[in-house]
Amino acid sequence: MEIQKLESDGIARIKSDEVIIKDAASMLDFVMSVQYETTYRKILIDKAIILEDFFDLKTRLLGDAFQKLVTYQLKMAIVGDFSMYSENFKDYMYESNKGSHVYFVATEEEAVDKLR
Template sequence: MKTEIISLGEIQIEKIEMDGNTIAYIRSDSPILTDVQSALDLIATVDYQTGCSNLILDKESIVEEFFDLKTRLAGEIIQKYVNYRVRLAIVGDFSGYTSKALRDFIYECNHGKDLFFVSDKEEALKRLL
């Protein structure tokens, strides 16, 4: 496994090369995925800086509204990522969410191939490889 760190202001991208694949682990101290436009901007930035279309984001890098399915933000963002063939793993603790709809959504995503909700970086890497 080979890694490279790219710092872009408040965003830090860890470019991970593993088994012939490249994955970008994006970290930020504040939410960077706040709306559809920021999601598209993130795709463009990561692609330009790393050429990666497999992304890992910490849950804290995403606004809380994403996890309230009534806002439709999650669906809109995910649709853009699927359209641009970008796969995403979100790392964090999701046990605090009590919404049955969100739990069902997470379950379905984790059985798909484009979006994963995982507990740690290692699980994210396994899913994206």
């Protein structure tokens, strides 16, 4: 896992070749590690570091894990292509993007804009 600090925006940009977030506990471990190492409360990640099962709302992994972000007042933007997912997921994504903790976006530039 590589952490880049986008210092002017107070954003931690995480890059990894492996799946890091597999459940709510690993989400909490991940965000706490990033916050400890950077002191930043805004995290930008690629969709690829999240277990694919997260994007199936029936598993409830997404809601359980993202509740940790809300509890600890953290923000996360997830960059990727979400077009292949169910309409229910797209509705979840739409509502989430209107909020203030988790954003699903197509580009890193959009992610930075959302997290500012």
